[in-house]
Amino acid sequence: MTLSDASLGVVGIVDAVTRRLRVQILAGDIAAGTALTEAKVSEMFGVARPSAKAAIEQLVASGLVVRTAHRSARVVAIDAAMVRDVYRTRTRLESAALRELAAMQRVPVDAAAANAEILAMPQGPDPTTVDPDLRFHTALIDAVDSERTSRMYRSVLDEVRLCMAQVQGRRLLDAQAISAQHAEILDAVAAGDGDHAAALLAAHLGSAEERLVEALGE
Template sequence: MVDNTLAVVGVVEAASRMLRDRILSGALAGGTPVTEAWASAEFGIARPTAKAAIEQLVMSGLLLRTAHRSARVAAIDAEMVRDVYRTRALLEAGALRTLAKEGVVPAAAVLANEEIAGMAPGPDPATVDPDIRFHTALIDGLTSARTSRMYRTLLDEARLCMAQVQDRRLLDAAVIAAQHRAILDAVRDHDGDLAARLLHDHLGSAEERLVDALGA
C-alpha cells in the first residue's frame, strides 16, 4: 500500500511538472482552459491523477479556478505583476537588511550572478533561471526554513512574470548582473538600507517594463 501511494505521488508530481513547463514556456497561453479530461489524455494519466496535478498548480498560482469552472492558465496583467513584485520586494529587502548586519554575502548568489555576467550582452531568456537563483539565494541566506518556504510560494508566479519580460526582449543581461553586483556590494559593506534601495530599483525596473509592455 505504501509503495503504491508513493508511486501515485510520483506520477502526480511528474504530471504537475510537465504541465508547469508547458505554462512557463508559453506553450499554454494565459486564459487557456486546462481540464482533467485534457490533462488525462495529454499525459496518459488517470483523471484523479490529472485533477491532483492541476490542483498543485492552482495552489502555486499558475492556474486559476473559479466556482464550477475548469482551471485556466493565469493571465498576466498589471495588477498581478505589481502584487508579485511588491511581495518579493518586501521579503527580499528584509533579507538584505538582515544579511547586511553581518556582511554576509551568500555564495550561491555570487555564483548565479557570475553566470549572468558571463552571458553575451543583450536580453536573453536564459537569464531567467540564474536570476531566480540569485534572488532565492538571498532568502536562503537567512537559513530560515519558514521564510524560504514562504518565498518559494511566489516563485512560479515570479518566473512567469520574468519569462514574459525576457520574451519581450526588455532586459539586458549585463544590466541585470551590474545591478545584482551593486546589491551584493552594499550587503558586504554592511549597508542594508542601500541594498534595499538598490533592490527596489532593480525589481521596480523589471516591473515597470513588463507593465508597460502589457499595456502596449
C-alpha cells in the same frame, strides 16, 4: 515507462504530470487562458482522471492555474495587477533578507555565483538569464537560514518565474545591466549598508515591474 506506469505510484504520477504541465506553461507552450480540464489532462498524459485532477490542484496552489466562477481551471493570464503584487511581494521579502545579511556583512556565495553566470552571457536581453537571475534572488532569501522564510518565498516562485519569463521573453532587460545591478546590491551587503542594499533592490525590481506593466499595456 509511461506516466501511468504502476511503478510510479499515484503520488509519482501526479508529481510527474504537474512538472510537465508546469514546464509547458512557463515556456508558453500552453497559452494563458487555456482551459485545463481533468479529461484534457488525462488524455494528454495517459493518466487516470483523479491523478489529472490532483495535478491541476497543485498548479492552482502554485498560482499558475486559476479557477473561474464556474470552477473550470485555466492557465493564469498575467495582468498589471498580478505583476505589481508579485514584484512587491518579492521586494518586501528580499529587502528584509538583505538588511539581515548586511548586518552580518554576509554575501551569499550562491548569489555571487549566479551573478557571475549572468555577467558571462553575451550583451543584450536574453531569456536564458531567467534561471541564474532567479537563483541570485533565491540565494539572498536562503542565506538568512530561515526555513519558513524560504518556504514563504518559494510559494510565489512559479508566479515570479512566469513574470520573469515574460520580461525576458519580451527582451526588456539587458543581461549586463542586470549583473551590474546585482553586483551593486552585493557590494552594499558587504559594506554592511542594509538600507542602501534594500533601496538598490527596490529600484532593480521596480524597473523590471514597470517595463513589464508597460509592455502588457501595449
